[in-house]
Amino acid sequence: MSENFEIALQLLGVGMVTVFAILFLVVFIGDAIVLFVNRFIGEEKKEMPIVLEENSVIDPKKSAAIESAIQIVTQGKGKVVKIEKC
Amino acid sequence: MSENFEIALQLLGVGMVTVFAILFLVVFIGDAIVLFVNRFIGEEKKEMPIVLEENSVIDPKKSAAIESAIQIVTQGKGKVVKIEKC
Amino acid sequence: MSENFEIALQLLGVGMVTVFAILFLVVFIGDAIVLFVNRFIGEEKKEMPIVLEENSVIDPKKSAAIESAIQIVTQGKGKVVKIEKC
Amino acid sequence: MDVLQKLYEMTAFGSLIENPGSLLMLAIGAILLYLGIRKQYEPLLLVPIAFGVILANLPGGGMGVVPGEFIQLEGLKQAASPDMNLMELEMEHRYMNLFEIAHEYGIMNFLYYMLIKTGLLPPIIFMGVGALTDFGPMLRNLRLSFFGAAAQLGIFTVLLIAILVGFTPKEAASLAIIGGADGPTAIYTTIKLAPHLLGPIAIAAYSYMALVPVIIPLVVKLTCSPKELKINMKQMDKLYPPKHQIKNLRAVKIAFPIVLGIVISFFVPSAVPLLGMLLFGNLIKEIGANTLRLSEAASGPIMNTATIFLGLTVGATMTSDVFLDPKTIGIIVGGFFAFAISVFGGIAAVKVFNLFTKKKINPLIGATGLSAVPMASRVANEIALKYDSNNHVLQYCMSSNISGVIGSAVAAGVLISFLS
Amino acid sequence: MDVLQKLYEMTAFGSLIENPGSLLMLAIGAILLYLGIRKQYEPLLLVPIAFGVILANLPGGGMGVVPGEFIQLEGLKQAASPDMNLMELEMEHRYMNLFEIAHEYGIMNFLYYMLIKTGLLPPIIFMGVGALTDFGPMLRNLRLSFFGAAAQLGIFTVLLIAILVGFTPKEAASLAIIGGADGPTAIYTTIKLAPHLLGPIAIAAYSYMALVPVIIPLVVKLTCSPKELKINMKQMDKLYPPKHQIKNLRAVKIAFPIVLGIVISFFVPSAVPLLGMLLFGNLIKEIGANTLRLSEAASGPIMNTATIFLGLTVGATMTSDVFLDPKTIGIIVGGFFAFAISVFGGIAAVKVFNLFTKKKINPLIGATGLSAVPMASRVANEIALKYDSNNHVLQYCMSSNISGVIGSAVAAGVLISFLS
Amino acid sequence: MDVLQKLYEMTAFGSLIENPGSLLMLAIGAILLYLGIRKQYEPLLLVPIAFGVILANLPGGGMGVVPGEFIQLEGLKQAASPDMNLMELEMEHRYMNLFEIAHEYGIMNFLYYMLIKTGLLPPIIFMGVGALTDFGPMLRNLRLSFFGAAAQLGIFTVLLIAILVGFTPKEAASLAIIGGADGPTAIYTTIKLAPHLLGPIAIAAYSYMALVPVIIPLVVKLTCSPKELKINMKQMDKLYPPKHQIKNLRAVKIAFPIVLGIVISFFVPSAVPLLGMLLFGNLIKEIGANTLRLSEAASGPIMNTATIFLGLTVGATMTSDVFLDPKTIGIIVGGFFAFAISVFGGIAAVKVFNLFTKKKINPLIGATGLSAVPMASRVANEIALKYDSNNHVLQYCMSSNISGVIGSAVAAGVLISFLS
Numbered sequence A, B, C: 001m002s003e004n005f006e007i008a009l010q011l012l013g014v015g016m017v018t019v020f021a022i023l024f025l026v027v028f029i030g031d032a033i034v035l036f037v038n039r040f041i042g043e044e045k046k047e048m049p050i051v052l053e054e055n056s057v058i059d060p061k062k063s064a065a066i067e068s069a070i071q072i073v074t075q076g077k078g079k080v081v082k083i084e085k086c
Numbered sequence D, E, F: 001m002d003v004l005q006k007l008y009e010m011t012a013f014g015s016l017i018e019n020p021g022s023l024l025m026l027a028i029g030a031i032l033l034y035l036g037i038r039k040q041y042e043p044l045l046l047v048p049i050a051f052g053v054i055l056a057n058l059p060g061g062g063m064g065v066v067p068g069e070f071i072q073l074e075g076l077k078q079a080a081s082p083d084m085n086l087m088e089l090e091m092e093h094r095y096m097n098l099f100e101i102a103h104e105y106g107i108m109n110f111l112y113y114m115l116i117k118t119g120l121l122p123p124i125i126f127m128g129v130g131a132l133t134d135f136g137p138m139l140r141n142l143r144l145s146f147f148g149a150a151a152q153l154g155i156f157t158v159l160l161i162a163i164l165v166g167f168t169p170k171e172a173a174s175l176a177i178i179g180g181a182d183g184p185t186a187i188y189t190t191i192k193l194a195p196h197l198l199g200p201i202a203i204a205a206y207s208y209m210a211l212v213p214v215i216i217p218l219v220v221k222l223t224c225s226p227k228e229l230k231i232n233m234k235q236m237d238k239l240y241p242p243k244h245q246i247k248n249l250r251a252v253k254i255a256f257p258i259v260l261g262i263v264i265s266f267f268v269p270s271a272v273p274l275l276g277m278l279l280f281g282n283l284i285k286e287i288g289a290n291t292l293r294l295s296e297a298a299s300g301p302i303m304n305t306a307t308i309f310l311g312l313t314v315g316a317t318m319t320s321d322v323f324l325d326p327k328t329i330g331i332i333v334g335g336f337f338a339f340a341i342s343v344f345g346g347i348a349a350v351k352v353f354n355l356f357t358k359k360k361i362n363p364l365i366g367a368t369g370l371s372a373v374p375m376a377s378r379v380a381n382e383i384a385l386k387y388d389s390n391n392h393v394l395q396y397c398m399s400s401n402i403s404g405v406i407g408s409a410v411a412a413g414v415l416i417s418f419l420s
C-alpha cells in the first residue's frame, strides 16, 4: 500500500509535468508552424485545384451547372456531395 | 426414427404453444404500454428538442434557412440529411 | 541464377501469350454477347420497372413529384438517392 | 513441352475434368442470376448469392467454402490425450484460427468462418431490419398481430414430415424454418443446426419469399370463399370500435421494443441474438434525431455491407458435392410446403376465430402472418381489392405481417433450444 | 411431464432464479436508457451501452461478456512444460482464437474480443473525432491551449486518492482517467489497465460528460468571483494584441497535425495509437477535396459503426457479478471528483497566471480545459453571458477545450506507460 | 533520480538512439505526404500510406508491422515432432491467432494480418472499382481492347531483368507487376509472393500511376511520329464502319461481366479473387435500381474504409530495416522501366497492327493499355489534341485503358500461379 502510494505520488508529479511540457510544446510548435508558413508559404491561394475523381461519369461542366443551381436554392451554403446519372 | 418422430411431435406441440403464448404476450404488452403511456405520459409534445450534434460547423439558423428552401423545392417532403460547408 | 533466368524467359513467353489470349477472348465474348443480345433480346425497353424497396415509407406518387421537382432544379441530371420523411 | 504442361496446370481444365459437376453448378448460378436480375426475385440477396455460387464453382478459383471439419484440429486433441489432459478438459475441439483459414483456404473461407459460421451477420442484418421497421401499423391494430403466430404452422408441420422422410431432426428443423418466410432467421437457424445445408436453404427461403405473389393467392383461392374475402375491416372497426386510442405514439414506440425484448427473452432466450438486435435497431430508429447517426449506419452501410458478404459467402457454400444431393430436392419441395402450410395456418386461425366472435376478420389478415414484409401485405391487399374495390386491408395486414417476423424468430429460438 | 420439463429448460426462469442479480441489472439498463433517451445524456453512446447492459443480462441469452481468463488457454501451457519448452519460450500465454470464442461464447464475446479487448475501436473512433475536429479556434488563440494541461489535475489527484482507498494502481488509473472527460481515452486506458472495470468506467465517463452543464457551473460558482468572470477577452486582445497573424490558415492546419503527432510521440510514445489516429483523421479532413472520400468515411460510416459496437459490447461487460461490486460505487464517486478537480485545476492555473501578467484571462477558459468538446465551451459561454451579456468567450474557450483532448490523451499515455 | 530514469524510459529517445534510421523514415514519410498533398500524387492512397510510414516509425509507438516469422509458431511444430505427429500431418505451420497478434504487437499488426496478409482488401477494393467502372466505352470499341494485352509487356520484361540483377523470382515478379499500373493488383501480387517488399512496391506503384502525365508523353515522344499521332479514329470509323451496332447496351453490360468472369477463370483461375470481385462489383452496378443499395455500399463506405486501412497498414510495413535496403532502389528504378516498357509495348503493338490493315489506329490507343483509368486516357487525349485540335481520342483510349485492368489482373494471375 505505501509502495502504491509512492507510485501514485510519482505519477502525480511525472504526469502533470509531462502534460504541461507537452502542451507547452503544442504552443511552441503551433507558433513555429505559423511563423514558418507566414515566411515561406505566404498567403493562401484561392483553393487548390480539385482533382476530379477517377471514374467519374458526370461531365464536369454539367456538374458545375448543377452545383450552381443548388447553390442558388440553398443560398450558397449547400454543397452537392454526390450526383448520379439517371 | 421413431424417436425422432417423437421429437418432432413434441416440437410441433411445444413450438406452436410457445409461438401463440409469445404473440399473446406481444398483444398484452402492447396494450399495457399504451394504457401506461396514456395515463402517465399523455399527449405527445411537439417533438423533443433536438440536441445539435457536437462538432457541427453549420450555424443552426443558416441550416434552418437552407432546409426551408429545400422544403419549398421539394414541396415539403424532402429532408436535408447532411449539409456541408463549402 | 541461370535456372531463375529460364523461369523468367518461360514466364515472358507464357505470360504474354496468356494475356493476348485472354484479351482475344474478351473481344470474342463481347462480340458474341452483342450478337446474341441483338438477335434474342433486342431493343432496350424503356427502363425495367423499379421494384420499390421494401419498408419504404414514402408514397411513390409523392416521391415522383419530389424527383421531378429536383430534376427541374438540376436540369435533369441529378437523381434523388434518398428521401426521408420529416 | 514442359512449358505447355505448366500452362495446362495453370488453367482450370484439369480440375474441371476431375469435377464436371461444377459446370452444372455454374449453370445453376446463371439461372439464379436470371431469376434475380430479370425476374427480380429478391435481387438484393439473390444476386450476391448467385454470384457466390459462380465464384465457388469456378474450378481452381479457391473460392468455395470448405466443410467445417476441414478447419477442426482433431489431431491436436488425439495426440494430446496421454499427457495433455488439462487442455482437453478445457476445450473439446480446437479450430484453425482465422488467419490460418485465410492462409490455407483463401478469403472466401475467411469471410465465411468469420462472418457466417460465427452467426454474426444474421443478427447484424436484423439490426438493420429493425431500423427500417415501423411497429406503428402493428400497434394500431394490435390484436391482429396474434395471427402472426398461426402462420408458423408450416414450420412445425414440415419439420415432422421431413423427419418422416429421413432428414435428421437438425436438418429437418433447418429445412422447416423456411416456412417462417424470413431470410436472416432461416440462415441463423441453419448455421446453428445444419450448416452444410446453408446454401440450398438460403436460396429456397429467398426464392419462395420472392414467390409470395404466387403462393398467397394460390392458398387463398383454395381455402377462402369470396364472401370471406369481402369482409371489410374498416366497417368492422366502425361497428365495434377498439377500446382505447394511442395518445402518444412516439412514447409507445420507444417503450415497446425495450419491454418486448426483455419479456420475450425470459421465455425464449435462444431468440435473443436475433430479436435483441432487431429491437435495438428499432429503438435507435424510434428515438429519432438524437441517435440518427446510429440508425442510419445500421440500416445503411452496415446492413448493405452485411448483405453483400452474407450473399456471397452463403452462395459460396454451394459447391457441387454439397448441392448435388437428394436432400436439395427435399429442401426445395419441403420449403414450398412449409410456406404454403404457414399461409394456410394463418387463414385457418382467422376462420376459427370468426366462429366465435361478432367482429369478423378478413382471412387475408391470417394469410399475411408470414414475415415477408411488406410484400405479403401488398399481395393480400390486391386480392381484397379484386373482390371489392373499396376494401383496403393493407394497414390491417401489416399488423400480422410484422408480428410474423417475431413469430418466426421465436419458432427459430424453440428449434435451436431443443435441438442444439 | 417430460415436455413440460424441457419447456421449462427452454425458458430463462431457471437461470433467473440462480442469478437474481440480473433483474437488478435490467433495471439499471432501463435507468440508463431513460437517461439517454429522455434526459438526452450523450444518447449516441449511452443508448447502445444501456441496451448492451440489457442484452448481457437477459438470462440465458448468452450475450454477456465473459472475463479474460475464460479465453486463456492455461492448460496448454501447464501441460506443455515438460516436453514443449520451446513453445513456452515463445509465448507465455495462449488464447482461444476468435472463431473459437464465437463458437463457445457467442457473437457478443466475438465482437468484444475482436474490437474492444484488442484496443481497436477507441483509436478508430478517435480517427473520426479527428475528422470532425477543427483546430482553427485553437490555432487562433494558441497560448490559451496551455490551460488544457492544468485541467488534467483531477486525473492524477483522484489516482492518488483511489490508491489510498484501496484500488490497485491499475484500477485507480482507469478510474482516474474519467477526469480527462474523454470517452474513447477512458475506454482505451481501461482496456489496457483494468478491463474488468470497463463497463462502470465507460458509463461514468459518458454520464459525467453529459453532466458538464451541471458540474462546470458548480465548480465555477465555488471558485470564481463575478469580477473574474466578467474579464472580457476581446478587450484584452485589443489592449494587448497578439504578435503575429496567420496568413495561410489552410497550410498551418495541414502541417500542424503532422508535426504535432511526430513531436508528441517522441515524448509519450504510448499515446501514439490514440493521438496518431486523431491527427490522421484531422489531416485527411484538412486536405479537403482530394481526400474527401476518406474523411467522410472516417467521420461517417466508420465512426458510427464503431460507436454502435463499442456501446453494445462495453455495455455487455456489465454482468451482475461485475457491476454489483463496491468498486462500482468508488468509480461513481471518484469519477465525479476527478471531473470536478479537473475543472478546478484549469481555473486555478488561470488564477495563478493572472497574478503575473497584465493581459488577464477569464477563468472560464481554464474551466473548459477538459475534453468535452464543444459542450464545455458552450456552457462556459453561457456563464460568461450571464455576468456580462456582451462577453462572448466561446472562441477562446474552444482553444483550451480542444487542447484538453490532447492533454488527456497524453495523461493516458503516461499512465499506460508507467503501469502496464 | 529513479523518477527521471522512469521518465526517460517513458519517452522514445532511448529507442531513437538505438534505431536512428527511423528519423530517416519519418523524413521519407514527410516527403510522401508532400507528394500526396501538395503535388496531388494519388492522394487517396498516398496520404494514408505516408501517414502509415510515419506511425510505424514513431519510436516506441508500436505501430510498425512485424515480419511474418514473428507470428509463426515454429516451436509448436518442433516440440510436437516426437509425439504429436498427427497434428503435424494436418498443418505444417501454425500461426498466432488475431487476438494474440493484437495482444502482442498492437492494433496495426492486428489490422495488417487480418486485412492485408490474408489478401482480403485488394479484392474488396476491386469490387468497389468494378462498381465505379463503366464497360460501355470498351464495348463500343471492343477491338481496341486487344491493345490492353500488349501493354503488359513491361511486366514480363522487367521480371526478366530483375532476376538477372539478383532478385529472387518471387521478388522480381512483385516488382515487375508495378508495370501493370494497377494499385490493388500490385499489392495483391506482392502479398502472395513477397510480402516483405509490400511497402516500397505499393508506394512505387501509386507514385508512378500519379506520374502517368509525365511518363506517357515521354514514351510517346520517343516512339511516335506526328503523322501517327494525327490518325483520326472517328474518320477511320466513317471510312470503315464497325460491323454491328449494340441494340441493347444494358443487357450487354449485364451479361458481359458474368460470361467474362466465367471464361477467364477457366484459363487463369488464380486471377479469380481479383477479377471475380471486380466483375461482381460491376454487375451490381449495371443491374441498377434493384441492387443500388449494394453497389453504393461497394463503391462508397466499403471501398473508402478499405482504402484507409489498406493505406495505413501498407505504409506501416515500411519500418527502417525493411525500407533501407538496396532492393528499394531496385524497385524504384525497375518500377519506372516496367511502366515505360508497358507503354512502349502498347504503342509497338499498334504499329505492328497498322502495318497489316487499312483501318489505321492511333498509337496513343496502345499507350493507354495500362490500367491507370481514366488518367491515362485523358493524358493521351491531350497529346492528340496538341497535334490536331479536332482529334478527340478519349473514348477510343478508354477501351484499351479499361481492358488494361483485365490484362494486368491476368498477368498477376499467371505470376502467382507459376511462382507461389
Ligand code: NA
Pocket: D151, D179, D180, D181, D182, D369, D370, D371, D372, D404, D405, D407, D408
Ligand atoms: Na414469419
Ligand code: NA
Pocket: E151, E179, E180, E181, E182, E369, E370, E371, E372, E404, E405, E407, E408
Ligand atoms: Na481532457
Ligand code: NA
Pocket: F151, F179, F180, F181, F182, F369, F370, F371, F372, F404, F405, F407, F408
Ligand atoms: Na494494366
